[in-house]
Amino acid sequence: MAIDFVEKFKRYLKEDGKIAKTIEGFVGDIGGFLSYIQNMGVIFPGELKGFYVTSFKNYLIENQYETATM
Numbered sequence: 001m002a003i004d005f006v007e008k009f010k011r012y013l014k015e016d017g018k019i020a021k022t023i024e025g026f027v028g029d030i031g032g033f034l035s036y037i038q039n040m041g042v043i044f045p046g047e048l049k050g051f052y053v054t055s056f057k058n059y060l061i062e063n064q065y066e067t068a069t070m
Helices: 002-015 020-039 050-062
Strands: none
Touching: 002 020, 020 050
């Protein structure tokens, strides 16, 4: 399910005219998020829940990611 989601998102970005570097960055970010929730034991259901996004944001803050990166 998660791989399908990433591929659909990637295709959408290409169709929307995004450049390769932008696509690479967005896909990498999504991959990081999916890895994070999978490490929490969550099987991605295909829809985002606010808790997962907030939890990931807190993880990034705790690991001192730059605000611009988040």
